[in-house]
Amino acid sequence: MLQRATPRFPGHRQPKVPLWGYEDESIPSVFEKKIQAAADHGVTYFIFDWYWYEQRPFLNAGLDQGYLGASNNGRVKFCLMWANHDWIDLYPSRLHAPEWMQYPGAVNRSQFDSVTNTIIEKYFTHPSYFKIDDCPYFSVYQLSHLVSALGGVAETAKALESFRRRTQAAGHKDLHLNAVKSGISSGVGSEQANVQQMLQDVSCRSTTSYCWATGPTPKSFPTYDYADAMQLAIPYWDKSASEFPLPYYPNVSMGWDSTPRTCQSDIFTQWQYPYTAVMTENTPERFKQALQAAKQFMDRRGGSQRIMNVNAWNEWTEGSYLEPDVEHKMDYLNAIRDVFSA
Numbered sequence: 633m634l635q636r637a638t639p640r641f642p643g644h645r646q647p648k649v650p651l652w653g654y655e656d657e658s659i660p661s662v663f664e665k666k667i668q669a670a671a672d673h674g675v676t677y678f679i680f681d682w683y684w685y686e687q688r689p690f691l692n693a694g695l696d697q698g699y700l701g702a703s704n705n706g707r708v709k710f711c712l713m714w715a716n717h718d719w720i721d722l723y724p725s726r727l728h729a730p731e732w733m734q735y736p737g738a739v740n741r742s743q744f745d746s747v748t749n750t751i752i753e754k755y756f757t758h759p760s761y762f763k764i765d766d767c768p769y770f771s772v773y774q775l776s777h778l779v780s781a782l783g784g785v786a787e788t789a790k791a792l793e794s795f796r797r798r799t800q801a802a803g804h805k806d807l808h809l810n811a812v813k814s815g816i817s818s819g820v821g822s823e824q825a826n827v828q829q830m831l832q833d834v835s836c837r838s839t840t841s842y843c844w845a846t847g848p849t850p851k852s853f854p855t856y857d858y859a860d861a862m863q864l865a866i867p868y869w870d871k872s873a874s875e876f877p878l879p880y881y882p883n884v885s886m887g888w889d890s891t892p893r894t895c896q897s898d899i900f901t902q903w904q905y906p907y908t909a910v911m912t913e914n915t916p917e918r919f920k921q922a923l924q925a926a927k928q929f930m931d932r933r934g935g936s937q938r939i940m941n942v943n944a945w946n947e948w949t950e951g952s953y954l955e956p957d958v959e960h961k962m963d964y965l966n967a968i969r970d971v972f973s974a
Contacts, residue, residue, distance in 0.1 A: 888952055
């Protein structure tokens with residue numbers, strides 16, 4: 633899909649070409665190179681999008697075989713974001729075609745216990761698992777979807793309390809439950825008080841954002857400028873931090889271009905994802921400016937809240953990646969190193 637991407641409008645820079653070539657991330661030696669590059673440039677942890685469909689893990693070879701099999705995985709820690717959304721077949725997505733849900737993301741209580749037992753036994757026990765205040769960090773992409781699937785806030789709170797108790801029984805201080813902001817509120821009432829109460833009831837410890845594209849973005853098509861997106865993202869951090877009485881971990885996005893996931897023979901017009909506007913002028917220099925702003929935001933908050941996420945390490949078909957490409961080489965990683973080298 634990445635190799636077959638084509639320019640969809642004049643000046644569109646596609647296809648993106650990885651500097652390291654098209655590699656199999658399930659091979660430990662391949663992942664060792666990625667870990668080395670990340671660690672050498674100041675990346676301290678990977679958040680793996682983690683999937684579970686039809687009562688088993690899905691697309692997990694990069695983590696289970698590649699990262700966990702790498703001899704140097706102690707250099708960069710890892711944690712999970714449970715991508716519990718429905719899996720829609722969009723490889724490629726055809727314009728105006730009905731969506732086909734290949735796998736539903738909802739789980740019942742028995743399935744939830746199976747999911748979380750696997751997480752505790754296979755991942756939380758690993759010495760490289762990322763923890764905050766000695767608590768394993770675990771993020772849920774669509775908390776509202778989980779609440780709906782489990783039958784409401786009260787039942788979800790019971791399920792998560794069981795998850796927490798089992799985490800403690802495995803020798804950990806507690807569970808650090810994180811919620812991605814874009815997946816918090818739908819289905820539990822739009823009023824902020826309802827959402828705050830829900831987060832309190834399920835003992836959520838922090839919130840974060842997945843990428844700039846799921847927050848406020850400039851209203852233009854087919855492109856918008858990185859500088860304009862950054863001007864919306866920076867105040868969004870303060871707004872997000874003030875919404876809930878929880879730590880908020882900001883996100884900096886490197887770019888956005890989901891056109892490789894569209895059918896290349898269809899016209900490129902504004903529609904639903906992945907027929908969305910492309911971020912342009914996302915140069916390493918501008919990315920560095922966004923990192924500097926995020927560092928200032930974190931420095932104002934201090935302590936254990938000095939945590940941020942970058943979208944993304946290798947979302948090549950969404951145009952958001954820190955891995956080197958043939959155009960910019962290691963410049964995005966160099967920006968991280970330069971801003972956070974101290």
